[in-house]
Amino acid sequence: MNQSTHSPAVQNRSESEAAIAALQAETAQNPAARRPLATALMEARRWQDAIPVLESLLAEQQGDADSAFKLGNALRHLGRPEAALAAYDHVLRINPTSAEAHLNRGSMLVALGRPDLALGSYDAALRARPTYSTARYSRGMALLQMGRFTEGWQDYAWRFGDPDSRPAPVKLPEWQGESGKTVLVLAEQGFGDLIQFVRFVPWLESRASCRPILVCDPRMVALLGGFREKLILHPLSSPHPPADCYIPLLSLPRHFSADPAALPLPRSYLTADPARLARWSGILGPSPGFRVGLVWQGNPDAEIDKGRSYPLAAAAPLAGLDGVRLIAFQQRHGLEQLETLPEGMTVEHLPDGVDADGNAFADTAALLRQIDLLITSDTAMAHLAGALGLPAWVALKAVPEWRWGLGGEVTPWYASLRLFRQHRRDDWDGMFQEMAEKLGELLAARR
Template structure:
């Protein structure tokens, strides 16, 4: 009988090696694990069943091997592998640990064990297990890839990239490592490199839906909308039931100013994955663009039901509440805007309490700059208020803003680095000041101006601009990054009709760079420029602030120039998209933040012609009064 069993096992191995799985298993069907008396043969038969992916039968044979010899460490390790395949992770980990206790040392065991520890969130233990796998087998690309994923989750992206790169050096076509590498590079903002990694993966598997979807998201991030759309279409042709691809398509459609189509894409994603928080958040953004604000708030709440800890969802809901003028709740949720570490405060990690509005008399407070240049200008109005309460105020901000902020009506200390041993009683991020000061819509401190330009520069630019005509400074473009919302920018041609009005002079106060339409510094016939030295130095906005003193009006898109003009108290018209950023609120033509500001809003999404018709009419009336 034993010879018959051994012959059957030998034949099964031969069939398995030849790829004839059903014939291999057929040779073993007459055997019953409960009747087996050899722990070695039980383990071997279990391995055959495991290779054939008959996991329950494999487990029965490994269990028999361990019953026959409880110290058989190899069978314990194999038992762990099949339990892992059956998603019995706790039992699998216990089996691996028992094999280790008995002295079994094998790279695959440490690799598999590391995977279980990673799934359990025990990341440092997982890294230690992968390290042991790599010590036993340095040329182990799967372990390198897995180690890279844990390092990424531990917030060590550069080390993770080294692991992915080494895995790819050992196995150049390792598609999972290419995908992980691309995803990490995308998260790091190294989008072009991410796309190259996805390209390499698609050379290996051209119809890989997940890679096409991820590459589409990366292409969207750098503004290659047509290519991104093609990738999402291809991904959905391969797998039309992929909720992430539908959600990503919704994100793209929003960037293309197609909120109704985006809404349909998000709805489809939610049909496929009802608990998909990102799709609920995208759906809320689409509803916000459509002016369906109550539904948008409800959709944000659904997103937060899916993930109550998401800073992204909370911040998005906050900006909608602020747009609606609901400042009390809005400021609270707005605290989540930089939880991900997007502020200098996180890098410095000062062990001092947050200021929450208590008395500042005789206390030293450090305020941290954050977010965009426009935010810094808008919220710098609160720094003198702190000083007026008796605080010693230090503003930690970008060095290129120091010269501008020296023009605050009440000076504060400006730094971009801290000396060792500096003492502060409390700290706060700049955009948290409205919350701490309990600012409401009716109590916004809206001084006529709170910044002053440099007098010498103002005289210099006045001489260059001259006194003839009605001088209008224009700015048409803000940050072009997708995350900064390039839909705020205005095609320059829309300003041209304003130059045709009698007496009007249009002067560019747009900072010149490689994206400026007249990159050779030669202006369009109807547009004057102030020269290549305008705001070309290291100090931001000092020339713009000075030049504005000689301009009769500033007309600008929603960008930092709007805040600068308002902070200086200069007459400024801001031309906004239909549903604008939260700080401009809804439907009003005035701005509670800046008394000298007038707002012109699109009546229809993406329609600049109509709103510029109203701007031209208002300007014509203004010119007639001169």
């Protein structure tokens, strides 16, 4: 029997599209086929195509809570929070105790910059379902965004589910604040989170008299080597060393009631490896000019990246400034944008071999020392520059992640960062016009 050359994912996608086509054809004769068609379109993530089908179902039956909920989800995925909010309100008029609709309504209020109003929706979701961990976790992020850190860290602990009933990731009890323990600190989430929160690990020693061991992705061990005198590093790929208990890295602030206004190591806490500094010294050449590194794209497949990556072409106003050299620090995703730059915009490339030895950011940390300014979207590079104490401007969408708050140009997380915020959703052009003005003022002051 011949074996298929198509992957299961391709086969499933083909089968899904065939099923959708068949249902679309059937709806001409059988309007009832619209309901399974809407479900199939949602499962295929064809949000735009699902909307008119769901709207037609709702036009016929205003009490159709399922279609209203699906409509809200489609609009949410398309970045239309106002319309999605109206759809979830429709659901709640039909079913006031829908925990899922209250949760998603809260998420849309957060997306609209109103975490204060979102708290009421999250509370309603929890009244409907007291053990709804996603609602507790989401409420925690809203509280953190509002600067209510003591409450926020408590709710943030629900990101893995109910803290009292979730299975432990290792065969150890979770650390509850006891002193004199050997504690495995388990890195979690993305590289940016590791860089941001590693600063709390020494507090286990200084405030709790514990011996911390940070277990992290082996690709990050080289970068964190400059922090090694304060903690023991252990690669995630190796068997865990003996310990008394464990704690997820981002749970440390909860135990220390951490307010960013009183963070440890406020200026910088990572350093570039001296050998890598020597290796890359002078690699950007002797050309004069103000060197601006650019990072514009996160992982486009990640849900969290929606709306937070800027198009490289938006940075064109920077290229028009006399004496500015733009240098791409982007890796992997988004490099194709270098091929379609606007007329008059030149962006230099980094040399080959950067971070090619399997160590994430280790070479990049050394190269950042050779530029005058980094301009980055909300990616791990913002955290890297801040942890190194190097100047960086962070381009934030209108309502960014909780860690950047809702206003202001400075952040208590990193003294060397300056935050630029969209004044209108998706308006990157306006932001970069503002950046060009500020950079022009900076250059004039240096002359």
